[in-house]
Amino acid sequence: MAHLSRTTWRHLSRTAECRSTALFSKRPSTCLSTSRAFTTTSCNRTDGVFRELTAQRLQTPWIEALRKQQAEGTSPSQPSGTPQTPKERELTPKRMDDSFHKVVLPLAQDPWLLDTYLNSSGHIRLGTIFMDLDALSGVIAYKHTGEDVTTVTASCDRIVINHPLTEICDLELSGKVTYATGRSSMEITMQVAKAPKEGEKIKNEDVLIHCTMTMVALDPGTRKPVNVNPIIVSTTEEKRLYALGERNSQIRKQRKETALIKHTPNDEESDLIHAFWQKQLQYHDPYDELRKPDNAHFMDTTVLRTATIMQPQNRNRHHFMIFGGFLLKQTFELAFTTAAAFAHSRPTFVSLDPSTFQNPVPVGSILYLTATVVYTDPPLIGAPGEQFDAESNYTRVQVRVDSKVRDVEHGRSKPTGTFNYTFNVEKNIRVVPKTYQEFMMYLDARRRAEQVKETLQEEGVGISPETAEKSVTE
Secondary structure (H helix, E strand, O other): OOOOOHHHHHHHHHHHHHHHHHHHHHOOOOOHOOOOOOHHHOOOOOOOOOHHHHHEEEEEEHHHHHHHHHHHHOOOOOOOOOOOOOOOOOOEEEHHHHEEEEEEEEOOOOOOHHHOOOEEEEOOOOHHHHHHHHHHHHHHHHHHHHOOOOOEEEEEEEEEEEOOOOOOOEEEEEEEEEEEOOOEEEEEEEEEOOOOOOOOOOHHEEEEEEEEEEEEEOOOOOOOEOOOOEOOOOOOOOHHHHHHHHHHHHHHHHHHHHHOOOOOOOOOHHHHHHHHHHHHHHHHOOOOOOOOOOOOOEHHHHEEEEEOOOHHHOOOOOOOOEOHHHHHHHHHHHHHHHHHHHHHOOOOOEEEEEOOOOOOOOOOOEEEEEEEEEEEOOOOOOOOOOOOOOOOOOOEEEEEEEEEEEOOOOOOOEEEEEEEEEEEEOOOEEOOOOOOOHHHHHHHHHHHHHHHHHHHHHOOOOHHHHHHHHOOOO
16 A cells, blocks of 8 residues: 555645535535545546536436447447437427526636636636536427527527626526427527526626527437427517517528628628728838838738647537537637737637638547637728728727548548627727638628627627726636
């Protein structure tokens, strides 16, 4: 037996005594908050996602799922082709509250749990909260659809900071299905708020994050869309939420129909491209005194890239694909780093603008992420008649993260999604596109910025840069 010092034995004895006191006495024990006792691995299954949500996502150990797949000789990336969803499913309309689910993160009570949510400066990492929100959306979706289907995240329509947190506190994550017409998709509305005291309701000023995601139901065998239960509404609040879901659906369709991949820029956008081109000619004209200002940076100098192998610890409940929350976390932290490198200033998160999940990411594959600063507001050059404060001390920076996945042998590659994050930085700085591709990315980001600004004004949400800087989240 290995030798243990007296100090170690005293620590172990005190730990055991503390755990015994906590288990067999009703008195609160302070020992559990200051020391970490030995436990079995099954007691604390968490990978940055709160264990209550992880337990519902991971129901079978990876080794068992892998051995079963190897024994059956099937490929997890290919559908079996045999329908598995019952033809006579119960699809009667459901109420919004039927899918309601909430969890409380005891961050103020459990320092070891808090340890998985903090960054180096003591701020709560928003990327880990995004993981929790995606995991929660899956729980809510299955409460609505039942277990006969596979639900996947199709898009993250929006994540917005409503009110900043000024202290570390317990957080309540809650949500429900708020829009479903009976087809395959459903919109889930969620929020993150300061957990209220027993018997009290959440106050509007205690809501940290508002989030909407679109989930799609698929047949597990064919991977084709299947219908889900439609939503019935009755109260004024339910009608408001349903109307917002309907509007978001229309915006998605309109954005798809008018996408720059299908249509040329409109007249105003063409004028803007021409103005940028003229300005760059002036920058390089030896007979013109105008030169590129020090606060303007070409888009190609803002790019950051990463490559990561996908491990089974971040799989979804169907074992062989990575769950969407992990992708949100990875893309958010790369976007944050890109904004910080661009501005040489600490960014403050504003929103995740409408973003899409295109293809699943298999366990064991290589995920490639490319982040680019694609738009700044105020812009360097505005469209004709556009009003903005060119001397503002704050700049809103939009970062686009493109993701693609390859197998380990690098034989095949496919895009997996595009994510659009917006940050505030305390600096007067501008991004300048040069190539035609960069102009298309710039115009797409500009459209998103205008659309998000319009919807936020309609709903009366959003905070000032000065207020956001006081938050303990990052």
